[in-house]
Amino acid sequence: MTATLSCVDVGHGDCTVAVDDDGGDALLIDCREGKHRLAVEELKRLGFTQLRSAIVTHTHFDHFGGVLDVLEEIGDQFTGTLYFNQDSFMSVPVAGEERGIAGRKLRALLLRAREFVGRVERAETGAGPEACGSINWQLLAPTYGEVISALTQADANLASGIVVVRVESDVVVIGGDAQMVTWKRVASQIPKGSVVRWPHHGGNLGSAADDQIRLLEILEPSAVIVSVGATNTHGHPSDEFFAAAGGRAGWLLCTQATPTCVSGAGTGGVCAGTVRIELGKSEGPVLNPDTPDHVAVIAALGNAQCLKRNALAGAEPVGRKGPHSE
Numbered sequence: 001m002t003a004t005l006s007c008v009d010v011g012h013g014d015c016t017v018a019v020d021d022d023g024g025d026a027l028l029i030d031c032r033e034g035k036h037r038l039a040v041e042e043l044k045r046l047g048f049t050q051l052r053s054a055i056v057t058h059t060h061f062d063h064f065g066g067v068l069d070v071l072e073e074i075g076d077q078f079t080g081t082l083y084f085n086q087d088s089f090m091s092v093p094v095a096g097e098e099r100g101i102a103g104r105k106l107r108a109l110l111l112r113a114r115e116f117v118g119r120v121e122r123a124e125t126g127a128g129p130e131a132c133g134s135i136n137w138q139l140l141a142p143t144y145g146e147v148i149s150a151l152t153q154a155d156a157n158l159a160s161g162i163v164v165v166r167v168e169s170d171v172v173v174i175g176g177d178a179q180m181v182t183w184k185r186v187a188s189q190i191p192k193g194s195v196v197r198w199p200h201h202g203g204n205l206g207s208a209a210d211d212q213i214r215l216l217e218i219l220e221p222s223a224v225i226v227s228v229g230a231t232n233t234h235g236h237p238s239d240e241f242f243a244a245a246g247g248r249a250g251w252l253l254c255t256q257a258t259p260t261c262v263s264g265a266g267t268g269g270v271c272a273g274t275v276r277i278e279l280g281k282s283e284g285p286v287l288n289p290d291t292p293d294h295v296a297v298i299a300a301l302g303n304a305q306c307l308k309r310n311a312l313a314g315a316e317p318v319g320r321k322g323p324h325s326e
Helices: 036-045 067-077 098-116 144-153 180-189 211-219 239-245 294-301
Strands: 003-007 016-020 025-029 050-056 078-084 120-122 136-141 162-167 170-174 195-197 223-226 251-254 275-279 286-289
Touching: 003 162, 016 036, 025 036, 036 067, 050 067, 050 136, 067 078, 067 098, 078 098, 136 180, 162 180, 170 275, 180 211, 211 239, 251 286
Parallel strands: 025 050, 050 078, 078 120, 170 195, 195 223, 223 251
Antiparallel strands: 003 016, 003 275, 016 025, 136 162, 162 170, 275 286
16 A cells, blocks of 8 residues: 655645545645646546545645635535634734735635635544555644644744645645644654654744754654745744754755755745655655756755754655765
8 A cells, every 4th residue: 555645835834735645545645825727737646536634734825825725726625524723714824914814815715715614623632534545644733632722822833834744654744834832742652753844934933042953862863854935034044954854854845945045046936846756665765856866956956954063964764766866
């Protein structure tokens, strides 16, 4: 039983699709606003026949804004359940003049979600009853208490979902924008050596300066994938993330190059691009960066942080088709 999971390059945001290789049953986790066609194209590329589960980790538009567009575009091929994070009932905490706009956009999305009444469940700890062919998944967060924290502190990241995806013995963890307080609660439920789609695009995980180091030490990931946009204005991934990743992150891949990696002409932003992971194979997870000449891409950056921090240079490749396996 095998499947392919893709961390889709949607720029600065997150979108994950997974498709069972035999029957075509599929899973969707998040999709950035305005990038739903990339998710649909990836589902089709992987040969999906029906989308069994769609998960909204939390209500930031770089994770949530395109999910309903995917469901509406594939129409009858969405046959399952939409798991909707309960923090959706608050306005996205945006300061200043943009707050009203963000609130109206969120309410519009919630009204559209009513079209799926009877097929919407709470995205909360323990959800995950529907297998998607060979793909099993479970939400480790949020708890209801974490939703309350998000509401009272006006921070949706405190209620972000963490999704564990399993195919046979292979595990991929989709971190949403979860904060360190949540990771500490769920760490014992995540197998060491999992592939981790890193939370918050390599950005702040809380108030402690060493949160990135502590999370890497807790999870001991075999590979880390950062879904990030080259033009983002948040400084993601942060210098703290790259410093922590040196010698701790296993195999490190960013979908797009952080500005701190680019010197000279750069590469147009793309680094690994969409990262596809073959799951359920005897040799363990096989990572396939979308950019075929990824080694040359890294070399062209001129200041590639993954090499500078030795996170890639000394790492053993995971699987047989990775950017440093040849």
